[in-house]
Amino acid sequence: MTSAERWRNYRQTRRDARVAVAGWLAAMAWVLGVSWWLGMERPTVLWWGVPKWAVLGVGLPWILTFAFNSWFSWALIAQTGDATPQPVLAKRGDSRSDA
Amino acid sequence: MPDTIPADALLIERSVSVVLSFILYIVITFVLAWLAQRKARGQRFLEEFFVAGRGIGAWVLALTWVATMASGGTFIGAPALAWQNGWSTHIWIAGFMVITLTGMGILGKRIAFLGEATGAMTMPDLIRDRFESRGLGAILAVITLLLYVAYLVAQYIAGARVMEVALGMPYWAGLLLVSATVTIYTAWGGFRAVAWTDAFQAIVMLLGILLALGFALHKAGGFGPVAEYLAQQSPDLLAPTGPNNFLPFSQGFSFFVIWPLAVLGQPALMSRFLASGDQRVISRATLINSAYVLLLYPSIMTLGILGRYLAPGIATPDQAMPATIIAAVPTWLAGLVLAAPFAAIMSTISSFLLVTGSAIVRDLYHRNLGHALTDRKAQMLSQGTTFLIGAVALLIAFRPPEYLQYIVIFSSTGLASTFIAPTILAVFWPRATRAGAYAALFGGFGCFLLQYALSGTRSWLGLDPFIWSLSLSFLLGILVSLATAPQRKELRVAWFGEGGS
Structure with a gap:
């Protein structure tokens, strides 16, 4: 694997990581915001025996996050040219060097 | 309302079917371990024992990852919290909705790539080589x-x-049975046996929980009667904060940070990426995992809530899950469903035994002390340390503390405080230096211990100690790296390519 390929792989995985972090922060904002906002209602409003805040604040984002995860996974699978790498390190600083 | 008899009293009549199910479960586990051990014959021992020759596929990777993550805390401690604190625990666990995204999306592909490229078998291996520091490897x-x-x-x-x-069973006999079973198959078959049995156990876990949830909902007559019962006991059981201010906003925020990040700091989870060897495997495993997590975690918490209604007379909250299963599931099926928490526990123990074994044999003995290892010697040492660590944990467990989940949170957040920043800086930032990694490591771990000692689980602004430890760890790692000379250019190019120079 060439140095350019390693650089491309590094940049690709860094981009993937940024997407993952963005998804995480969006989910957190939804869950905490909606749950506490709706959870202030007294007495607690129930939908089919489940608190409304739990349905909209937790249940719904679970479903949406699953959809986002699925899209993210397909996007990762669709990436090509970054499969099994060849060993790149010299003897020094390589786990094989003193094995 | 249905049965108010303590669930453990119901158990004795049902024990024959339960015992048979457990025996069958343990037999299948050993058969899988035997098959894995057969497949491993003739391979280089260390690489086979600790990373299964880097040949793990997507399904096994996804299932072993989630089976390692789902522990006794997930199946015993978490339902106990739900039993005590009602619907608020759905926010407490909500961070798991992004756990696959963060756990696999941030580090998975990168670690798989670097593991194959550098030959690293453990996370300390990887960090040691990135910073060319035996000290870092030994401390981790x-x-x-x-x-x-x-x-x-x-x-x-x-x-x-x-x-x-x-x-x-008496507590001591249960301890002996659990420890003997799992230690034997881990020492015998290594990573491949652990991964294969984990995959089987993950299927048992999901099947068991979904069956239990269906039967519990049927027995309770839906959520309506449960909500009425909870409201009579305390309206706070239906509120986002829970009773006795269990989950104030600061704690809700803390746990949404803790769960998704804690998986990044678990050597047992990260080492699974080292075993996959192919980044495409990680991508497929991400898809499988996200479906699995969606089905498993909300079901577990809901089962704990239903348990308060179906099994109110338990002696300790930690019995909530098994007692609910016994109260709700038909006799002939109870054994299979009860095997779910048992499977979660065994899969986590086996993975952790392997990682602690690798810390001693691979990281300390082989790489730090520099002792040569023949396959025969590596096998004796690896199996010996597995038994030794199992025995030490067993001895400590004879005097159990009250709440499991707090031990799990302390250990997992402690590891995450220590590992996350050095790992992320190591694999994503060419400018990170050895001194920066030391600063991140000591800053994170030291800050975590100090906060636990001074203020317990709620630190400054009511946040979990993990949040401050992680922030300090990153800050120190970045500042100290910038203040010190970069690692040599050849190393940066080898890890990051031409732009890394």
């Missing part, structure tokens, strides 16, 4: 060892609790 190995032994103790306790309720 020792911290892994200490915190994972604490985590193992929690798993042993959880396993014995399941045995107490499921088979009516």
